[in-house]
Amino acid sequence: MKSNTQLLALVTEFISYEADLLDHKGYQEWLSLWTDSGLYIVPTDLNETDYLSTLNLALDDADMRRMRVARLENGESVSANSVGSTVRMVSRVRILEAGDEAVIVRSAQTLNELRHGKLVTYPANVEYTLKPVDGGFQIEQKVVKLLHADGFLRTVSFVF
Amino acid sequence: MSELIALKNIGTQAADMVDVENGRVKKELYSNPEIFEEEIDLVFNKTWVFVGHESEVPEAGSFKTSYVGRHPVIISRDRKMNIHVLQNRCRHRGATVCEARKGKTKAFTCPYHGWGYGLDGSLRALPKPEEYDGVFDKKDMPLESLKWDSYQGMIFATFNQDIEPLADFLGGAKKWIDLFMKQGGGYPLQVLGEHRFNFPGNWKIQLENTTDAYHFPIVHKSFVSSLDEATADIFDFLDGEGFVEDLGNGHSVMVMIPELTDLEADLDQPIPERFNSLAQALRDEGKSEDEVKKLVRAAHGTGFNLNLFPNVSCSMAFFRVLRPVSVDETEIQHVAIGGAGAPNAFNQKRMRLHEHFQGPMGFGTPDDGEAWERVQKGSMAGTDGWILVNRGMTKLRDSADGNPQGAVCSETGMRGAYAKYKQVMAAGQSAKTATTDTVEEK
Numbered sequence: 217m218k219s220n221t222q223l224l225a226l227v228t229e230f231i232s233y234e235a236d237l238l239d240h241k242g243y244q245e246w247l248s249l250w251t252d253s254g255l256y257i258v259p260t261d262l263n264e265t266d267y268l269s270t271l272n273l274a275l276d277d278a279d280m281r282r283m284r285v286a287r288l289e290n291g292e293s294v295s296a297n298s299v300g301s302t303v304r305m306v307s308r309v310r311i312l313e314a315g316d317e318a319v320i321v322r323s324a325q326t327l328n329e330l331r332h333g334k335l336v337t338y339p340a341n342v343e344y345t346l347k348p349v350d351g352g353f354q355i356e357q358k359v360v361k362l363l364h365a366d367g368f369l370r371t372v373s374f375v376f
Numbered sequence: 377m378s379e380l381i382a383l384k385n386i387g388t389q390a391a392d393m394v395d396v397e398n399g400r401v402k403k404e405l406y407s408n409p410e411i412f413e414e415e416i417d418l419v420f421n422k423t424w425v426f427v428g429h430e431s432e433v434p435e436a437g438s439f440k441t442s443y444v445g446r447h448p449v450i451i452s453r454d455r456k457m458n459i460h461v462l463q464n465r466c467r468h469r470g471a472t473v474c475e476a477r478k479g480k481t482k483a484f485t486c487p488y489h490g491w492g493y494g495l496d497g498s499l500r501a502l503p504k505p506e507e508y509d510g511v512f513d514k515k516d517m518p519l520e521s522l523k524w525d526s527y528q529g530m531i532f533a534t535f536n537q538d539i540e541p542l543a544d545f546l547g548g549a550k551k552w553i554d555l556f557m558k559q560g561g562g563y564p565l566q567v568l569g570e571h572r573f574n575f576p577g578n579w580k581i582q583l584e585n586t587t588d589a590y591h592f593p594i595v596h597k598s599f600v601s602s603l604d605e606a607t608a609d610i611f612d613f614l615d616g617e618g619f620v621e622d623l624g625n626g627h628s629v630m631v632m633i634p635e636l637t638d639l640e641a642d643l644d645q646p647i648p649e650r651f652n653s654l655a656q657a658l659r660d661e662g663k664s665e666d667e668v669k670k671l672v673r674a675a676h677g678t679g680f681n682l683n684l685f686p687n688v689s690c691s692m693a694f695f696r697v698l699r700p701v702s703v704d705e706t707e708i709q710h711v712a713i714g715g716a717g718a719p720n721a722f723n724q725k726r727m728r729l730h731e732h733f734q735g736p737m738g739f740g741t742p743d744d745g746e747a748w749e750r751v752q753k754g755s756m757a758g759t760d761g762w763i764l765v766n767r768g769m770t771k772l773r774d775s776a777d778g779n780p781q782g783a784v785c786s787e788t789g790m791r792g793a794y795a796k797y798k799q800v801m802a803a804g805q806s807a808k809t810a811t812t813d814t815v816e817e818k
Contacts, residue, residue: 270727287598290598293598295746366477373742373746
C-alpha cells in the first residue's frame with residue numbers, strides 16, 4: 217500500500233488526465249479509461265444511492281458511453297456541433313477509501329461551457345470508484361453530482 | 377381608459393396574427409412581451425392547466441409543488457385522501473408556505489410569522505392570535521384554492537370558476553388518454569421521476585414540436601443512429617400509415633407508430649430482441665409468459681403523441697409539461713412514468729429508455745432544444761413575417777371520429793392548437809371589453 221500522499225498524487229494525476237481528455241474531446245481515449253462494467257452516472261436526486269432504480273440525467277453502461285461518444289463525434293447532432301469549448305477546473309481531491317480493489321475519491325469540479333457565445337457554468341461534486349491496475353487506474357464508477365441537478369438545466373451536448 | 381384600450385388592442389392583435397385559413401401565424405407571437413402577458417392571463421389563468429399526476433401525491437400527507445402559469449401552487453392530499461390545489465401564498469404577508477418539490481407533511485407552515493395551514497389549506501394555528509380578535513376569523517383565511525378536476529389521474533387546475541367541465545374540455549382527447557394509460561402494463565400508472573430543462577424561446581415553439589413528426593429524422597438523426605436496426609426501423613415512420621388528427625379544443629394526436637396504438641392488443645407478437653433481457657428478468661421474477669408479453673409491449677410506450685392545449689402532452693412514454701417563464705424563456709419537464717407495483721425490471725427499463733432520449737442529457741432533447749433556440753433567434757430577423765404551419769392542409773380527410781386528419785408529418789395538430797389559441801385570445805378579449813363597457817355604463 218502506497219502512502220496517502222503518493223496515492224493522492226496518482227489519483228489527482230489520473231483525474232486531471234481524464235478532465236483534459238474530455239475538454240479536448242479525446243473521447244475515444246476516454247472510453248478506454250473504463251472497466252467493462254463501469255457506470256457513468258449523472259443523478260437527478262443528490263440523496264439517492266440506488267441509481268438503477270432511479271431516474272438519472274444519465275446512467276451509461278459501456279454501450280451507452282460508446283453511443284454517447286458516437287453522437288458527439290459523428291456530426292449528426294446539431295447540438296453537439298454547436299458546442300464550442302469546455303474548460304473544467306478540478307480540485308479538492310480527497311481519497312475517501314483506499315483499498316486494493318477500489319479507491320474511492322471525491323473531488324470538486326466546475327465546468328464552464330461556451331455555447332452560442334454565452335458562458336454556462338456547472339459546479340459539481342464528482343465521486344469516482346477507481347480500480348487500481350498496473351500502476352494506474354480504471355474507472356469503475358463516476359458520479360457527477362451537479363449542484364443544480366434538480367433545477368431546470370440547459371441541455372448538455374458534452375461529457376461531464 | 378387608455379390602459380383599457382391598450383389591453384383590448386393587444387388581445388385582438390394576437391388573435392389577428394393567427395391566419396387559420398392559410399395555416400400561418402405571425403412570427404411576432406414568439407417575441408412580443410405584451411402579447412405574452414395577455415397569454416398568461418387569457419390562456420394560462422383561464423383554461424385547464426395540467427399540474428401533476430395523482431400518483432405524485434399517493435398518500436395522505438403527500439404533496440408536490442407546481443405552477444399554473446405564473447402562480448406557484450401546492451397539490452396536496454389530506455387525511456381523507458382528498459386532493460387540493462392551493463395557492464402557495466400565506467394569507468398574512470404573502471410568503472410561500474412550501475418550497476420543497478415534493479414530500480410528505482402534516483402541515484404547511486409559513487416561515488415568516490409561523491401561520492400553520494392544514495393539508496386542505498385551512499388555517500389551523502398562528503402565534504398570538506388574540507391580536508386578531510374582532511379582525512378576522514381563522515376559518516376565513518385558508519390558503520386560497522383553485523378549481524381542479526382529474527381524468528385518468530391527470531390533475532388539471534384553473535383560476536376560472538366558470539370554466540367548462542374538464543371532461544368536455546378534453547373531449548375527443550379522452551379516448552387517447554385511456555390508450556396512453558395502458559403503458560403501466562396492467563399496473564396503475566406511476567410517475568417515476570422527471571427531467572427538467574429550459575430553453576431560450578417562446579412556449580408555443582414547444583407546443584408545436586410535440587405534434588411535429590416532420591423534424592424527427594432530421595433533428596434526431598444521431599438518436600436513430602444509436603439504435604439497433606429493428607428499433608431504427610420503427611422510428612422510420614414518415615412514409616408509414618401514421619397520421620395527425622385534430623381532436624378539437626386545441627388538442628391533437630400524432631400517431632407515428634400505428635401498431636403501438638393499443639398496448640393491450642396484439643399480445644401474441646414475438647418479443648423483440650432488444651427486450652430479451654427484460655423478458656428474462658420478468659420470467660426470473662416468476663411472471664407468466666402472458667404477463668411477460670404484456671409488460672414487454674407496455675415497456676415500448678405508445679406509438680403516439682397526444683398534445684393537450686395548452687401545457688401538457690402524453691408523449692409516447694412520458695408526460696411533457698411546459699411552463700411559460702417569459703416571452704423568450706420556457707421551462708420543460710419530461711416526466712418519466714411506469715407501473716405502480718410493477719416489477720422492478722420493468723420500471724428500470726422504462727427509466728433507462730427515458731434517459732436515452734429525454735432530458736437535458738438525452739440523445740434527443742438537446743437537439744430539439746438547439747432547434748427551438750434557433751427558431752426564437754431566427755424569428756427576430758425582419759420586421760414582419762410568417763411562421764408556416766400549412767403543411768398537408770390540402771390533403772385532409774375525415775377520421776373515423778369525424779375529425780380532420782392529415783399525414784403523419786402534416787401540421788394539422790399545430791393548426792388545431794393555433795385555432796384554439798386564436799379563439800381563447802379573441803374570446804377573452806371580448807369578455808374584457810364587455811366588463812369595461814359595464815363599468816363605463818355605471
